[in-house]
Amino acid sequence: MKIGILGGGQLGRMFIQNALNYDEEIYTLDPSKESSCATISYFTQGDFNDYETVLNFGIDKEVVSIEIEHVNVDALFQLEKEGVKVIPSAEIIKIIQQKIMQKEFYSNNDIPSPDFQIIQNKSELNFPFPFVQKLNTGGYDGKGVQVIKDENDLENLWNEPSVIESLVDIDKELSVILAINENGECKTFPVTEMVADPKLNLLDFNICPAVISQNIEDQISEIVEKFKNASKSAGLFAIELFLDKNGKIWVNETAPRLHNSGHQTQEGNANSQFEQMYRVLKNLPLADTDSFGYSGMLNLVGEENCFGKVKYEGLEAVLNLPKTYVHLYGKKDTKPGRKMGHINVLADSREELLDKLIHIKSLVKVVSF
Amino acid sequence: MKIGILGGGQLGRMFIQNALNYDEEIYTLDPSKESSCATISYFTQGDFNDYETVLNFGIDKEVVSIEIEHVNVDALFQLEKEGVKVIPSAEIIKIIQQKIMQKEFYSNNDIPSPDFQIIQNKSELNFPFPFVQKLNTGGYDGKGVQVIKDENDLENLWNEPSVIESLVDIDKELSVILAINENGECKTFPVTEMVADPKLNLLDFNICPAVISQNIEDQISEIVEKFKNASKSAGLFAIELFLDKNGKIWVNETAPRLHNSGHQTQEGNANSQFEQMYRVLKNLPLADTDSFGYSGMLNLVGEENCFGKVKYEGLEAVLNLPKTYVHLYGKKDTKPGRKMGHINVLADSREELLDKLIHIKSLVKVVSF
Incomplete structure (x- = not known):
């Protein structure tokens, strides 16, 4: 079976390591030819954020998956239309990619998550201190997340679409x-x-x-x-x-x-x-x-x-x-x-x-x- | 570290699978480009029984090992002379490769193994029935080994250098x-x-x-x-x-x-x-x-x-x-x-x-x- 993975980092590497227990052809896509998967999979060097690159990579695979969520999701929707199995679905990746949609997903589905406000820019802020600001996109491994404790911290507030969330004790x-x-x-x-x-x-x-x-x-x-x-x-x-x-x-x-x-x-x-x-x-x-x-x-x-x-x-x-x-x-x-x-x-x-x-x-x- | 393995079968594959836990460059040599290690190592297609092939494969490695013992042992001796680490040693591989030397190794080192006679050809046979005949070379996975029960089986006796060994109950x-x-x-x-x-x-x-x-x-x-x-x-x-x-x-x-x-x-x-x-x-x-x-x-x-x-x-x-x-x-x-x-x-x-x-x-x- 041709399995395609977007991303060639350590998660992909350990996935491949385990999958060597089976007879599979595993393909990876990563911008770096030094990536952790490059020498142990059928490797394509390319940008998993680029529509054409992802589409071309995925089109001949039986299943396409991810080991990083910051990928071109439009290409994944197109792959689904073309009959390629995409796991997890393009829809749920899209929701999770964007902190605002993810937060609304919890809210709409009665999944308990801290109180929040969505802001498109600084001026919309109306939330009690202290709080956490999570940028809508671009967060990873702790980046794009900050705590605002009080008014003195307000100068650090990012002027971008964000989730403002109450601090959990x-x-x-x-x-x-x-x-x-x-x-x-x-x-x-x-x-x-x-x-x-x-x-x-x-x-x-x-x-x-x-x-x-x-x-x-x-x-x-x-x-x-x-x-x-x-x-x-x-x-x-x-x-x-x-x-x-x-x-x-x-x-x-x-x-x-x-x-x-x-x-x-x-x-x-x-x-x-x-x-x-x-x-x-x-x-x-x-x-x-x-x-x-x-x-x-x-x-x-x-x-x-x-x-x-x-x-x-x-x-x-x-x-x-x-x-x-x-x-x-x-x-x-x-x-x-x-x-x-x-x-x-x-x-x-x-x-x-x-x-x-x-x-x-x-x-x-x-x-x- | 450059690790070279002679043979590209399943033993090498599972060795590599585990060694992915570390940062190593693993090289394999096998005659078949369809071998189990071909796509997951730095692969050289070639005959591990050929002196020059083994020497060229091993010369730039820090350590050379085997996943099959039927390899060119003269090349391994030469690699040792050139300062390449060979594990296990060329000497012990040579001893084990040949059933006659292996048997004498047990005998000389007081390691209990069944009574035996070494024969170079049929005519030398002087051993009580029933017995096992093991060809000196070429045995693998049960090949090159046969049981001779009595005189009626004698027509099957291989006319080649062999170990003749008593049957263990x-x-x-x-x-x-x-x-x-x-x-x-x-x-x-x-x-x-x-x-x-x-x-x-x-x-x-x-x-x-x-x-x-x-x-x-x-x-x-x-x-x-x-x-x-x-x-x-x-x-x-x-x-x-x-x-x-x-x-x-x-x-x-x-x-x-x-x-x-x-x-x-x-x-x-x-x-x-x-x-x-x-x-x-x-x-x-x-x-x-x-x-x-x-x-x-x-x-x-x-x-x-x-x-x-x-x-x-x-x-x-x-x-x-x-x-x-x-x-x-x-x-x-x-x-x-x-x-x-x-x-x-x-x-x-x-x-x-x-x-x-x-x-x-x-x-x-x-x-x-």
Whole structure:
């Protein structure tokens, strides 16, 4: 089967790594010929934001999917018209691409997300402090999002179409990954808990399973069910959630693709998010997602002030540790904050897991030569 | 690091699949451009039995290894002279390639293997019936091996240099995979039990861990220790063993490479044989090899009378089963007995494991269009 993936980054790379268990021809499209997928797939160098490029890339594939959501969605609509299977649908990608449409999608479908106001420009602002501003388009990995605490911050307000959203008094950041195949089968992975690095605003640790009550599990299940019904699309989705200090769950945002918060499924679960994605694309029975004890993930990101050819300090010490798994993304050059790899860890308890993750974080550094 | 692998079959493919966790450049050499590694490595089409081809392939690599032992060993000796790291050593590959030298290696190093006679031709035969004849060279996957039961079978005796070996009264066929790095660190995987298909003489089921007494474990540990000391080589080796009905262990033969009897380590152990091989080639700390409960493996081999474009019947039913993992080798064409893939299974007991394997075997067939 000819599977086409828009984007050639680490998510695509790990998808391909898993899909080598099957006999598939996997094609990727990415602007960089140094991309993580370039040497392990049928690679096309090109801009996935360009209509003609995406259309030409997708037209002879049996299924087209994404590993990044910032792609030319008009081309995806056209591919659907031409009979190419697009997963997830062009419609749901379009909704998720634009923070305003995404927010309205939650609102229209009774999916709890923080109070908000839509603004087209600064002058329309009418919302109590403190709040979060999310640019309608262009946000990724923490970019395009800022907190405005009070009037003194107002000078920083972006004068662009945005979602203005109330700040949740966060107890925990959670994530749930769900998969829906064309038969309508839906399976979730166990809910994970994220710990963010405040400096880089990138996911730092991810812990599975999250310690949450049955009530919170139920709130999340209800959100998953509503999302499934509203999206009307096969796909693998990561819903990022806030648990507030009153025990209520809010949807922060959704990624219509493989997600950083699911990397520990590679060794921590009976099957990984990458296997599940494969099954979604082929409309196969969805895989079992049971956890094997406790699992966690630590991102390897480029250190401050390090640019150029990457060097991983301390990696050999990490390889000495039991139940510890290194995953690098085949990127030649590092820069501050760039996601270069991750390390998964298995443990018998949450405490052991956190100890291991903190220890590993102290051992390893992503620097340049 | 430039890693060169002689052979481009499924063992190389799964090695590469795992090594995608690291930033390596992997090169393969195989006569067939349809080989399992061709599209996922830097591929050279060529004959790994040809001196010049192997020398040219290996000369600019940091380490050269094998995924098949029938390679030009003179070229490997020359590469060693030129300063290229060859793992396992040219010497141990040469010994294992030739059944006569391999047998003498066991004999000289006090490694228990069945009584034998070396013959250069028929006329030298002086050995009691029944016996096994193993051709000195050219044996692979059961070829080049035959049982001679009595005088009536003598007309089938090959008139070529061979090992003539007494038949072991087999209780179980076992296998142990060991890894040795250049620092001399040595780790084994748990001993597995093989169940062979008498028709094809190919490994059929492989079960881990084998149910064996401490005494038998000790006999195997002693063999591993002797092999390590005698081989004087880093590498990953699979030692195939017979347990006879008196509780004694005999070495049948050794493969100086990744092995079919280790495939269930992909999901059944904390790390797989493929990860261990990577660590051997890089002289990294060896990985932990703990079993996760019971695991087993079923080979998917081409059905009788089926030739040409492969079709896997019943695979979707298999994908419905929990803790069941399909691994196909990217081979386009099937033929009777060809290894096309395997299925790994996890279970909580040996009984459950065998039930699952037998059920899966009844579900799936490798046929042609």
